Amino acid sequence: MGLKESCGVFGVFGLPNAVELTYLGLFSLQHRGQESAGIVVWDGKSLQEKKGMGLVSEVFHPSDFERLKGHVALGHVRYSTTGSSSLKNAQPFLGDCRFGELGIAHNGNLTNTLQLRKQLTRLGSVFRSSMDTELILHLIARSQFDNLEDSIKEALWQMRGAFSLGIIAPDRLIAVRDPWGFRPLALGKLDGGYVISSESCAFDVLGAEFLREIAPGEMVVIDQNGVRSFFYAYSSRKAFCVFELIYFARPDSLVFGNSVYEARKKMGQKLAAREFAVADMVIPVPDSGMCAALGFAEFSGIPLELGFIRNPYVGRTFIRPRQDERELAIDIKLNPLKSLLQNKRVIVIEDSIVRGNTSRRRITTLKRAGVKEVHMRVSSPPHRFPCFYGVDFPSSSELVAFGKSVEEIRQYLDLDSLQYLDIEDLKEIVGNAGKDFCFACFNGDYPVRIEKEFAKNALEKV
Numbered sequence: 475m476g477l478k479e480s481c482g483v484f485g486v487f488g489l490p491n492a493v494e495l496t497y498l499g500l501f502s503l504q505h506r507g508q509e510s511a512g513i514v515v516w517d518g519k520s521l522q523e524k525k526g527m528g529l530v531s532e533v534f535h536p537s538d539f540e541r542l543k544g545h546v547a548l549g550h551v552r553y554s555t556t557g558s559s560s561l562k563n564a565q566p567f568l569g570d571c572r573f574g575e576l577g578i579a580h581n582g583n584l585t586n587t588l589q590l591r592k593q594l595t596r597l598g599s600v601f602r603s604s605m606d607t608e609l610i611l612h613l614i615a616r617s618q619f620d621n622l623e624d625s626i627k628e629a630l631w632q633m634r635g636a637f638s639l640g641i642i643a644p645d646r647l648i649a650v651r652d653p654w655g656f657r658p659l660a661l662g663k664l665d666g667g668y669v670i671s672s673e674s675c676a677f678d679v680l681g682a683e684f685l686r687e688i689a690p691g692e693m694v695v696i697d698q699n700g701v702r703s704f705f706y707a708y709s710s711r712k713a714f715c716v717f718e719l720i721y722f723a724r725p726d727s728l729v730f731g732n733s734v735y736e737a738r739k740k741m742g743q744k745l746a747a748r749e750f751a752v753a754d755m756v757i758p759v760p761d762s763g764m765c766a767a768l769g770f771a772e773f774s775g776i777p778l779e780l781g782f783i784r785n786p787y788v789g790r791t792f793i794r795p796r797q798d799e800r801e802l803a804i805d806i807k808l809n810p811l812k813s814l815l816q817n818k819r820v821i822v823i824e825d826s827i828v829r830g831n832t833s834r835r836r837i838t839t840l841k842r843a844g845v846k847e848v849h850m851r852v853s854s855p856p857h858r859f860p861c862f863y864g865v866d867f868p869s870s871s872e873l874v875a876f877g878k879s880v881e882e883i884r885q886y887l888d889l890d891s892l893q894y895l896d897i898e899d900l901k902e903i904v905g906n907a908g909k910d911f912c913f914a915c916f917n918g919d920y921p922v923r924i925e926k927e928f929a930k931n932a933l934e935k936v
């Protein structure tokens with residue numbers, strides 16, 4: 475995992491070991507964000523927090539579980555998309571207002587960030603972070619309503635773009651999904667309490683029961699009286715992020731009504747249905763190419779082999795600043811199995827090619843291992859446009875497929891052949907002809923308008 479992620483949100487209501495459970499939940503969501511992590515707990519009097527830079531295992535220590543006690547907790551793992559990767563921007567983001575202390579955990583990206591920041595600054599708001607997430611807290615605090623739930627609603631009415639939120643308040647946990655439904659968020663039950671999570675895989679680990687996904691435009695309030703839910707807004711256009719199914723989410727999660735594992739296998743099957751190359755074996759690029767490769771091999775009858783051996787101790791390849799160090803890190807992560815590959819014609823299954831650096835390097839190492847022909851099959855269409863909804867994809871000019879035909883990409887990557895998943899096939903796999911999904915990074919059709927001047931560091935300079 476590494477090049478592109480989204481954040482993870484996890485919360486617990488009504489269980490005495492809420493912090494431990496949230497820690498375990500965040501562990502299962504680690505693939506969604508590796509820059510910083512945090513947990514906030516309601517201890518009956520106030521909100522207590524622990525946040526830090528790095529992985530969940532690096533941020534929390536046994537002593538934190540002694541100090542942080544309570545039955546309501548909210549956690550977050552961050553991959554920055556608005557604002558720098560720094561401690562001031564670690565989440566959940568806390569603030570004290572007339573409704574008491576609030577903590578917000580956000581997955582997504584607001585698309586009217588600059589407009590809201592200008593508006594709030596004019597009203598006298600003072601900011602502590604450079605995140606879009608902080609704007610939400612200010613909007614709630616400034617609401618005309620005299621109760622928290624209506625104030626949150628009023629804030630939500632002013633927000634555009636992608637936001638799956640967990641909000642912790644005195645004795646309350648609130649979960650919200652934006653009306654387009656860009657990012658996932660699910661509700662579960664554990665013993666006498668409730669849990670919310672970006673992905674259902676975290677429920678399985680805790681032994682929690684998956685109740686349902688929170689719906690687009692829905693707000694769920696959990697307190698001593700149980701669970702209440704209502705719709706605060708409606709959009710006829712839905713925009714579930716199709717890339718959650720292709721890459722971000724874990725295969726053992728259920729996202730947007732789809733089993734991620736099954737969806738990925740089908741992507742592989744669709745690729746195989748259009749296959750023309752003659753090959754000795756199919757090899758996945760671990761980790762995320764695995765499920766599609768299974769589907770491809772099953773459909774085509776070409777044997778599946780583990781041509782790349784994964785070093786389980788290598789995580790984040792992208793933090794190496796220098797190109798030569800990056801290449802070394804890529805090589806350390808996956809090593810081609812020479813004895814298997816020598817003189818063979820292989821079909822390599824990858825889930826996506828973004829900048830092309832990783833893929834180019836992988837192909838070089840395969841050739842060095844003696845592979846005769848490398849045919850690459852990608853279980854997504856070519857990435858030609860940036861994402862503004864919670865994934866830090868590079869600008870168009872950095873995308874290897876931008877302005878290039880598939881044949882030009884093939885030449886650039888030095889492949890014997892290259893095929894991408896057809897966008898129509900992808901739409902068929904996700905159901906309802908893809909009408910409820912966002913495909914903007916593939917086709918440039920942005921479901922929610924983007925501010926022209928937006929940049930990841932836009933609030934850094936204001």
Ligand SMILES: O=P(O)(O)OC[C@H]1O[C@H](OP(=O)(O)OP(=O)(O)O)[C@H](O)[C@@H]1O
Binds near residue numbers: 475791832833
């Ligand atoms: O645009 P490129 O530079 O060619 O990179 C594309 C690769 O990056 C991602 O994998 P990554 O190694 O980050 O994580 P994974 O182990 O989860 O697949 C993705 O799955 C591709 O394999």
Ligand SMILES: NC(=O)CC[C@H](N)C(=O)O
Binds near residue numbers: 583865
């Ligand atoms: N990837 C995300 O969901 C990021 C959430 C929020 N926009 C931030 O930058 O912190």
Ligand code: SF4
Binds near residue numbers: 656715862914
């Ligand atoms: S642009 Fe791509 S990554 Fe971003 S929300 Fe849409 S489908 Fe997902």
Ligand SMILES: [Mg+2]
Binds near residue numbers: 759
């Ligand atoms: Mg990969």
